[in-house]
Amino acid sequence: MDKRQQLGQSKRWVIKIGSALLTNDGRGLDKMAIENWVTQMASLRKRGVELVLVSSGAVAEGLSRLNKNKRPTELHQLQAAAAVGQMGMVQTYESFFQKHGLHTAQILLTHEDLANRQRYLNARSVLRTLISLNVIPVINENDTVATEEIRLGDNDTLASLVANLIEAELLVILTDQQGLYERDPRLDPTAKLVAQGYAGDPVLEAMAGSTGGVLGRGGMLTKLKAASRAARSGAATIIVSGRITEILLKIATGENLGTLLLPAQSPIAARKQWLASHLKVRGTLYLDEGAVRVLKSAGKSLLSIGVSRAEGKFDRGEMVACVGPDGKEIARGLVNYNVEETRKILRHATDEIEKILGYVAEAELIHRDNLVLV
Numbered sequence: 001m002d003k004r005q006q007l008g009q010s011k012r013w014v015i016k017i018g019s020a021l022l023t024n025d026g027r028g029l030d031k032m033a034i035e036n037w038v039t040q041m042a043s044l045r046k047r048g049v050e051l052v053l054v055s056s057g058a059v060a061e062g063l064s065r066l067n068k069n070k071r072p073t074e075l076h077q078l079q080a081a082a083a084v085g086q087m088g089m090v091q092t093y094e095s096f097f098q099k100h101g102l103h104t105a106q107i108l109l110t111h112e113d114l115a116n117r118q119r120y121l122n123a124r125s126v127l128r129t130l131i132s133l134n135v136i137p138v139i140n141e142n143d144t145v146a147t148e149e150i151r152l153g154d155n156d157t158l159a160s161l162v163a164n165l166i167e168a169e170l171l172v173i174l175t176d177q178q179g180l181y182e183r184d185p186r187l188d189p190t191a192k193l194v195a196q197g198y199a200g201d202p203v204l205e206a207m208a209g210s211t212g213g214v215l216g217r218g219g220m221l222t223k224l225k226a227a228s229r230a231a232r233s234g235a236a237t238i239i240v241s242g243r244i245t246e247i248l249l250k251i252a253t254g255e256n257l258g259t260l261l262l263p264a265q266s267p268i269a270a271r272k273q274w275l276a277s278h279l280k281v282r283g284t285l286y287l288d289e290g291a292v293r294v295l296k297s298a299g300k301s302l303l304s305i306g307v308s309r310a311e312g313k314f315d316r317g318e319m320v321a322c323v324g325p326d327g328k329e330i331a332r333g334l335v336n337y338n339v340e341e342t343r344k345i346l347r348h349a350t351d352e353i354e355k356i357l358g359y360v361a362e363a364e365l366i367h368r369d370n371l372v373l374v
Contacts, residue, residue, distance in 0.1 A: 003196075003262065005254030007236050010169035012050045012131075014235075015041065016159035020176040021242040022057035028064030029057055029088060033242075035096045037174075040248040041136065042100035047252070050131045052166060054139045054159040055093070061085030086140065093138050103135045108142035114161045117317030117334055121370075124165050125362065131166070156222045160229035160237075167267075167369060171230045172251060173223050174242030179259035180220055182207055199224075199231035199261040227261040234267025236260065272372040275319070275332060283312025283320045283339055285365070292324045295331055295373065301364035302333065302371060304345040304353065314339050316361065322371075333371035336362035 017037065024030050041051055059078055062085025063071060072078060086106070094104045107127070113119045130137045141158055156173060163171045183191040197204050208220040220239075227237035238251060240258025250257060287295070291306025302322065314320055315338045322331040335342065342365065345353050354360045 002254065004256060004260060007170050008252045008254040011048060012166065012168045013170045013172060014052045014054060014159055014163045014168045015172045015174065015248070016054040016155055017056065017174045017242060018155070018176070019056040019060055021174055022055065023060040029061050029092055031092055034092055037242070037248065038093065038096040039100070040246060042097065042102055044248060044252060045102060045136070052127065052137045052139065052162055052168070054155050054162055055089060056140070056155045058082045058085035058089050058140055061088040089140070090138070097136055105130050105135050105137050107137050107139045109139060109158065110142045114165065117319070118315055119317070120165065121317040121334060121336065127166050154222055156226040157229070160226035163230040163235045164233040167233050168235045171227070171235050171237040172248070173226065173237060173239045174247065175223070175239060176241065176243065178241050179239050180204060180208060180224070194259050195256060196260045196262070198264045199237060200228040200264060224261070231263035231265070234263050236262050275370065275372045280319060281321050281332065282314035282318040283310060285310055285320050285322050287322055287324055289325055292330055295322070295371070299368060301368040302366040303350055304365045305347060305349050307346050307365060310339055310342045310346065312339060329374055331371055331373050333366035335366055336364060
């Protein structure tokens with residue numbers, strides 16, 4: 001089985017659909033096209049594929065509803081259009097998914113939501129819960145409140161960060177082009193499509209840089225950088241035309257379409273790099289021998305019963321070091337409780353947390369998905 005066939009059978013996808021595909025030349029949503037993609041996603045979901053959808057198009061739909069023919073330049077005008085258009089997007093997706101017995105959930109995010117570790121954990125928890133409930137999360141940038149300082153800038157970037165967030169195996173970027181070409185196909189009709197490469201390869205980024213703005217606001221270079229970000233947590237990326245008939249189902253069968261970008265690192269190495277290299281340690285948890293053994297040999301989550309002491313000042317979602325009885329650091333991870341809460345539940349079993357705190361944020365002190373050995 002080749003790599004495309006393996007990825008086609010993967011069980012967690014992030015699918016990003018760009019504005020050029022979603023709108024009728026910028027004038028409202030192309031509902032016929034959207035219904036077609038929804039039908040394909042419903043088929044994938046029934047096969048057991050977990051899906052998160054990142055969708056553009058809110059501003060264009062809002063401008064259409066407001067009878068504006070020209071995209072405004074003022075930020076507050078764009079925010080207002082996005083607020084109006086978001087309603088149309090939600091209505092459209094929900095109505096089409098309901099035909100297949102599926103519900104959707106609207107999630108609006110800014111860069112701060114994913115850069116702040118407490119918000120990151122909250123977003124991660126709710127997305128995983130929605131997926132477990134057989135709900136399709138529909139994610140867009142929160143244009144109604146985002147400013148130039150906090151906006152992600154494009155939904156390619158947002159999709160890659162969501163892939164990190166839920167540890168997707170595959171990021172599918174549907175666009176209006178076939179994929180990455182060696183050169184700008186508008187200028188050189190003989191330019192060949194790049195079928196496969198590695199995310200973060202500077203040679204490929206140089207190719208994309210020469211194609212200018214072929215793909216609208218995001219551009220091909222933005223899509224390659226998104227693939228590089230997604231690769232941090234081990235996700236592969238396929239950049240492909242969303243206008244290919246049954247494209248999502250063809251990806252699922254491993255057809256050689258678009259440009260496949262593979263992570264240069266294994267998922268574990270990428271996850272370790274992402275967690276251990278980009279965050280500051282805010283505190284220390286001291287583990288007993290049993291907890292150390294479980295983390296090292298079984299790869300399980302860290303439970304409060306295996307922790308004897310907590311030092312430092314940390315909030316939910318911040319990085320802490322895990323230290324064994326010999327004083328050596330064995331792991332780092334994103335903690336699910338702040339330092340005061342952690343101290344209250346030390347040496348207590350999971351089923352005692354609610355009685356002690358009055359609530360349960362998470363069953364684990366650090367979930368194994370957010371824990372790396374060092």
